[in-house]
Amino acid sequence: MERRLSDTVENYLKVIYDLSSDNQRVGTGQIAEMLNVSPASVTDMFQRLASEDPPLLNYVKRQGVALTEDGKKAALETIRHHRLLELFLHEVLDYSWDQVHDEADRLEHVISEDFEERVAAVLGNPQWGLHGKPIPSRNLVMPDLDTCYLRDLRPGQSGLVHSVNDDDPGLLRYLETLGLVPGASFEVIDFSPYDNNLHIRIKGENDVVLGASVTVQIRVEILDLAVDKER
Numbered sequence: 001m002e003r004r005l006s007d008t009v010e011n012y013l014k015v016i017y018d019l020s021s022d023n024q025r026v027g028t029g030q031i032a033e034m035l036n037v038s039p040a041s042v043t044d045m046f047q048r049l050a051s052e053d054p055p056l057l058n059y060v061k062r063q064g065v066a067l068t069e070d071g072k073k074a075a076l077e078t079i080r081h082h083r084l085l086e087l088f089l090h091e092v093l094d095y096s097w098d099q100v101h102d103e104a105d106r107l108e109h110v111i112s113e114d115f116e117e118r119v120a121a122v123l124g125n126p127q128w129g130l131h132g133k134p135i136p137s138r139n140l141v142m143p144d145l146d147t148c149y150l151r152d153l154r155p156g157q158s159g160l161v162h163s164v165n166d167d168d169p170g171l172l173r174y175l176e177t178l179g180l181v182p183g184a185s186f187e188v189i190d191f192s193p194y195d196n197n198l199h200i201r202i203k204g205e206n207d208v209v210l211g212a213s214v215t216v217q218i219r220v221e222i223l224d225l226a227v228d229k230e231r
């Protein structure tokens with residue numbers, strides 16, 4: 001990306017990328033809530049980014065926005081910076097996994113492509129970030145993942161924690177004490193439909209009951225029990 005975008009623009013593109021993962025158009029209200037700004041300023045930004053040359057967004061009034069190819073590339077570039085920086089802060093500078101996000105949020109906008117490449121090289125060109133999310137490749141390709149939210153599992157199902165949201169340090173510390181970190185396996189013991197609590201048994205750890213505010217922040221891979229039994 002030769003074009004310099006402002007921090008604000010990069011943050012918009014990143015949030016739109018996150019919210020449009022299922023190819024849905026993203027509405028003003030969703031962005032206003034995520035970025036904690038007024039709907040009017042979101043609309044202004046949508047119009048501005050849609051009229052850039054080349055446009056970063058495709059904006060249809062009352063239907064929201066979708067990223068153009070250029071917008072998507074810019075979002076992935078920022079996400080690549082963010083996830084490489086988080087891993088670098090942890091592996092090289094000894095930050096714990098709940099301390100890296102805010103630092104990376106600031107640094108992701110300022111590092112050069114050369115700096116990015118050196119960080120990637122020092123880390124051995126990693127494919128996965130500290131919290132389990134994929135790092136877009138140098139060519140800005142994101143792998144396709146077969147994961148779902150822990151929230152969607154029901155009793156009898158087993159899974160492997162794939163990734164956790166990285167922006168709530170308290171949640172990260174809590175998950176670490178539970179041993180519910182990327183790579184941990186678990187089985188679902190019980191589900192209560194009214195409050196959406198999931199009772200899960202974490203392999204090698206204690207049982208825990210988690211509410212929907214937690215289970216919606218954890219992506220898991222469902223384990224096929226039939227395959228396990230054959231082994």
Ligand SMILES: [Zn+2]
Nearest residue numbers: 086101104166
């Ligand atoms: Zn982060």
